[in-house]
Amino acid sequence: MRAQNSATGSSTIAVTASGPAASGTATRPAASGTGAAAGPDSRTGTLLAALGVLAFSLTFPSTVWGLESFGPWSLVTVRSVLAALIAGAFLLAGRVPLPDRRHWAGLAVVAGGVVVGFPLLTTLALRTSTTSHAAVVVGLLPLTTATFAAIRTGRRPSRTFWIAAVAGAVVVLAFTVQQSGGALSAGDLYLFGALLVCAAGYTEGGRLAGLMPGWQVVGWALVLCLPLMTAGAAVALAYEPVRLTAHGVAGLVWVAAGSTFFGLYVWYRGMARIGIPRASQLQLAQPLLTLFWSVTVLGEDLAPAAPIAAVGVLVCIAVTQRAKS
Template sequence: MTAQNSATLPNAIAVGASATGRRTRRPALGGTTLAAAGVVTFSLTFPGTAWGLESFGPWSLFGLRCLLAGLTAGAFLLALRVRVPDRAHWAGLVVVAGGVVVGFPLLTTLALQTSTTSHAAVVVGLLPLTTAVVSSLRTGARPSRRFWIAAVAGAVIVLGFTVAQSGGALSAGDAFLFAALLVCAAGYTEGGRLARLMPGWQVIAWALVLCLPIGVAGSALGLAYEPVELTGRGVAGLVWVAVGSSFLGLFVWYRGMAEIGAARASQLQLAQPLLTLLWSVLLLGEHLSPAAPVAACAVLVCIAVTQRPDGPKRGRTT
């Protein structure tokens, strides 16, 4: 199958979904599953970054992450002989690269020098709602009032829980975290839009390739000025954030987003902070509050509400 034919898949799914109610459920279920797999992958990003910082400085880790992810993506594009995207898509790819490949990883890596993974999960607690808002402004999508109520409720629950976990105090890295929130929401939204025009994995692959020069420069400068102490956990963390979070996770995320829309997909990320807290306990030895199961159940209810179809109006508002 050629890249041009693959690019028509989201459109074909959309046509099939409008034909019968029975067809509508399969693409939605598949898209939800793919986006959920991306969320699980993303939930390991902060612990992976914390591991990576045991061996590398923040600038070295960021540069090597971009470099390895770009080389992995480039290898896939060359092996499959994917043609270069149309000129009209490059502006959007730059936004994806700037927000998801460069902005969010760099800003969160800098934040994790002074913040715990539990506290950094606050930014992810706000990301679903921010992405839904940015997506609505960028694409003209108009989710239902029920969706917005559930989205805001989920964000409040996650924020309340994660702030309580961190003692209720803001850290020095919060400026980095809130900036990461904005650039990532823009990258997700633009990537979701492009994933309707070309295969989702190619969206992130080309964005990663665009950042190869930044990866080379960042790696060279970082390794020249920052100490390196290689450990098993440090190398594993680097490999995970470069290949797992930056490529594989975004691959399934954008593909799922193309099927169910950026707003609905973003709400699945309400579960991400709680998953991150779980990994922080299992992998980093941080402590988890007994309130976690209660918060998890409340968040799952909010997610279930946001994933319900909006009915006949949905076709006119998305």
């Protein structure tokens, strides 16, 4: 699930494609510059951010494994409950005070887009779409979030930025139409819906992350959803059959603890040390890593167009990151 990393100021937004777990919020203002100076602290930050990218890249394969044991509604609600319990434990251990009342509306947007919307829609999509296909489509998330952020903040990115953003959208649309035999499938519609709701959540999370640490934004969003997700899990588990397997349990544990919490925690810690621009460069490897896992872990047959489209999207994202706002 990731509220993960939208940049503030003059930086361009870059977002992970985590399932979920993925979160695209900004770091605190001190970390939104060009990055820390080289040294031990910088190396540690790079390692932490790289661990975050690695965790996020495993979200889709883990979701596919989780679907071996759980229905889509059960998987989404149970993973959210487990992630909320972990986040709540860390918030309590750190004696983190409750956010101001004025922040709860924004946290609700983050929760709706990142905690509920993105995991649910991508899980529904992965019942019929391959992880490699989903990785390419959701690779467009940084550009989608950048567009939402431009609208939300009133900033006007450069013409180069918009040309690259439109080019990335065209690449993904052409790929999905080609892979679906000339028309968008139901899985594609779920994935495009996931892009929209997650981008909205990431954008609002980016605003809140200027007021509190990013991991606390995600933590409070998870806790906010806990009552709803607990009730939803009870209903879903009663109606959807559960067939526990080693893959299914491992997939559930990873999307809850690995992607949704651990990934976000190390990502934000790393980004705070090295800055958003350097961390975002590491994130460009995430779609290609997911393609690698789809072949080596799931044994999927990789369509020749998938890596080509993924590289095309990454080039467009790299251009938007370097374009002046």
